[in-house]
Amino acid sequence: MFPIDFKSIQARIKTIDPKAYAKSRNFADGKVSMLSPYISRGVVSTKAVMHSVLDKHGFNSTTEKYIQELAWRDYWQLVWAEKNINKDLKKDQEGVENHKIPKAIIEANTTIDAVDKEIEHFFECGYMHNHMRMYIAFMACNVGKSHWLKPAKWMYYHLLDGDWASNALSWQWVAGSNSNKKYIANQENINKYFYSTQRGSYLDLSYEELSNLNSPLELQETTNPNFKTPLDKIESSVSIDKSKPTLIYNYYNLDPQWHKGEEYNRILLLEPSIFEEYPVGERALMFAIELSKNIPNMQIFVGEFNDLVNDNFLQEVIFKEHPLNYNYRGIQEERDWMFALKGYYPSFFKFWNKAKKEIKNYASN
Numbered sequence: 442m443f444p445i446d447f448k449s450i451q452a453r454i455k456t457i458d459p460k461a462y463a464k465s466r467n468f469a470d471g472k473v474s475m476l477s478p479y480i481s482r483g484v485v486s487t488k489a490v491m492h493s494v495l496d497k498h499g500f501n502s503t504t505e506k507y508i509q510e511l512a513w514r515d516y517w518q519l520v521w522a523e524k525n526i527n528k529d530l531k532k533d534q535e536g537v538e539n540h541k542i543p544k545a546i547i548e549a550n551t552t553i554d555a556v557d558k559e560i561e562h563f564f565e566c567g568y569m570h571n572h573m574r575m576y577i578a579f580m581a582c583n584v585g586k587s588h589w590l591k592p593a594k595w596m597y598y599h600l601l602d603g604d605w606a607s608n609a610l611s612w613q614w615v616a617g618s619n620s621n622k623k624y625i626a627n628q629e630n631i632n633k634y635f636y637s638t639q640r641g642s643y644l645d646l647s648y649e650e651l652s653n654l655n656s657p658l659e660l661q662e663t664t665n666p667n668f669k670t671p672l673d674k675i676e677s678s679v680s681i682d683k684s685k686p687t688l689i690y691n692y693y694n695l696d697p698q699w700h701k702g703e704e705y706n707r708i709l710l711l712e713p714s715i716f717e718e719y720p721v722g723e724r725a726l727m728f729a730i731e732l733s734k735n736i737p738n739m740q741i742f743v744g745e746f747n748d749l750v751n752d753n754f755l756q757e758v759i760f761k762e763h764p765l766n767y768n769y770r771g772i773q774e775e776r777d778w779m780f781a782l783k784g785y786y787p788s789f790f791k792f793w794n795k796a797k798k799e800i801k802n803y804a805s806n
């Protein structure tokens with residue numbers, strides 16, 4: 442489902458079909474691009490994907506939808522760079538009854554057939570369709586009345602494409618702490634987009650009834666799972682050539698094109714303190730390690746940034762800017778943002794309207 446080698450990843454970018462995407466994106470079998478695990482791990486940038494689409498198809502009403510979705514990713518990352526996204530962003534989530542997660546969700550036993558099937562599939566492959574992510578966030582937060590944070594951490598833990606900005610802020614968007622109102626979907630909607638025929642479930646109600654629903658029995662039992670990143674399974678060993686500067690890679694930067702062909706030490710840094718705060722499961726961790734093999738001479742260091750630098754007497758250290766690198770010291774390089782826009786935009790569409798001008802400029806040159 443997710444090849445590791447860089448050539449296959451680049452080939453996947455070329456297969457994006459913006460027209461089919463715009464028509465079918467919300468359906469279970471929609472023509473989505475399945476690029477998020479590579480974008481999240483920093484193997485390819487949103488900018489490179491956007492340029493590939495614009496170079497091939499131009500900017501028009503057909504390509505706009507795909508590029509707008511890519512822009513959401515950069516938008517959420519910009520919000521993360523400016524705000525504490527681990528707490529309710531715009532207003533407190535209303536109606537919270539617990540800070541855990543409904544047990545039925547993590548056991549794929551919600552009794553909503555399409556949802557349970559997709560959760561099972563999620564455990565098998567580490568990927569979930571965007572619409573299903575929304576249904577699950579809705580069920581956890583707006584039906585089961587859980588605060589968004591714990592369920593978001595559960596999803597992030599299992600996702601190959603875990604990106605804390607897209608994750609936390611989408612959960613908050615569904616739960617209404619980062620949007621004007623809570624997101625709602627009923628059984629009919631789930632049946633339509635996931636081709637099921639279930640009737641009579643606790644979600645088989647009108648939207649008005651659903652917005653006033655008490656937590657149904659099926660979602661009332663909650664649990665507080667303890668997530669741990671299996672860093673102990675990773676062999677950590679580095680041998681530094683002191684005549685060369687050092688490039689630092691991490692869970693969010695595995696870019697094989699970064700300073701390609703130049704003389705550097707290349708270290709994949711896995712900091713226990715980061716994975717303590719943002720744990721990921723074995724599948725997601727191993728996926729990142731496998732992706733790092735696209736980068737020649739990569740070495741892995743499990744430990745904190747300061748220990749890496751001090752133990753190995755690193756002189757010149759270079760890294761890419763990211764909110765989780767706040768403790769790095771050295772030369773910080775810019776990420777490949779899609780647009781020159783920076784700072785916090787309270788609304789995506791304000792951001793998007795400015796972004797569109799840049800896209801049109803690019804497309805017309």
Ligand SMILES: Cc1cc2nc3c(=O)[nH]c(=O)nc-3n(C[C@H](O)[C@H](O)[C@H](O)COP(=O)(O)OP(=O)(O)OC[C@H]3O[C@@H](n4cnc5c(N)ncnc54)[C@H](O)[C@@H]3O)c2cc1C
Pocket residue numbers: 466472473474475476477478480481510511512513514517569570571572574575578596597600602603604605607608609611612615
């Ligand atoms: C509750 C919830 C949690 C989410 N958690 C994550 C997460 O941890 N990591 C993650 O990468 N995405 C997350 N998303 C966003 C979205 O679901 C995925 O990016 C998308 O499903 C990835 O599949 P794709 O590459 O086939 O996307 P496509 O639909 O083909 O879209 C192309 C690219 O656009 C970007 N994109 C598309 N939709 C969104 C969106 N809603 N928000 C931000 N960027 C988007 C992604 O980079 C994606 O790869 C979450 C959405 C929700 C509702």
